[in-house]
Amino acid sequence: MKYAAKIEVSLKPGHSNPEGETTSRLLVELGYKVQAVDVSKLYTVHLDATSLAEAEAKAEEMSKRLLANPTKDNYTISVAEVK
Amino acid sequence: MKYAAKIEVSLKPGHSNPEGETTSRLLVELGYKVQAVDVSKLYTVHLDATSLAEAEAKAEEMSKRLLANPTKDNYTISVAEVK
Numbered sequence: 001m002k003y004a005a006k007i008e009v010s011l012k013p014g015h016s017n018p019e020g021e022t023t024s025r026l027l028v029e030l031g032y033k034v035q036a037v038d039v040s041k042l043y044t045v046h047l048d049a050t051s052l053a054e055a056e057a058k059a060e061e062m063s064k065r066l067l068a069n070p071t072k073d074n075y076t077i078s079v080a081e082v083k
Numbered sequence: 084m085k086y087a088a089k090i091e092v093s094l095k096p097g098h099s100n101p102e103g104e105t106t107s108r109l110l111v112e113l114g115y116k117v118q119a120v121d122v123s124k125l126y127t128v129h130l131d132a133t134s135l136a137e138a139e140a141k142a143e144e145m146s147k148r149l150l151a152n153p154t155k156d157n158y159t160i161s162v163a164e165v166k
Contacts (some may be wrong), residue, residue: 010125015112020126023150026149027128027145027149030148030149032144033130033132035089035129036129037127038126038127039125039126040127041123042091042124042125043106044120045117046117047118048118057110058115058155062115066106069104
């Protein structure tokens with residue numbers, strides 16, 4: 001069966017986030033009442049698996065092996081079957 | 084009141100997505116049954132507004148003015164109040 005795994009990779013708190021800081025400053029300069037901006041990356045991985053549980057396990061593995069850096073990144077995974 | 088607007092900016096279909104293609108190829112080389120990977124950027128904007136409707140309207144404006152390029156990007160917005 002076909003699944004789509006959405007894997008959001010974001011910086012752990014305390015890590016420098018220059019893109020978010022710049023975006024926040026620009027939005028304030030444009031007149032918006034913005035306190036902060038977080039920027040993260042969202043991977044949507046289209047994969048084959050035999051069950052939702054297997055797809056979730058594979059997405060977890062992919063995050064650890066390739067997509068996220070455990071030293072500096074947090075990640076969250078949500079998997080849905082594609083009909 | 085305080086709101087968090089999640090704004091996902093992704094490439095329109097048909098635009099070249101080299102990062103997704105490379106990620107997909109690497110995952111296949113690692114042994115995963117992956118067909119394709121889409122990569123998008125997720126901004127979480129922390130902002131003040133007087134209502135959910137105002138926060139949504141501001142997030143829409145920010146997307147058009149700064150965060151997304153209407154020529155090549157699609158964007159989706161979801162706003163929630165932060166208690």
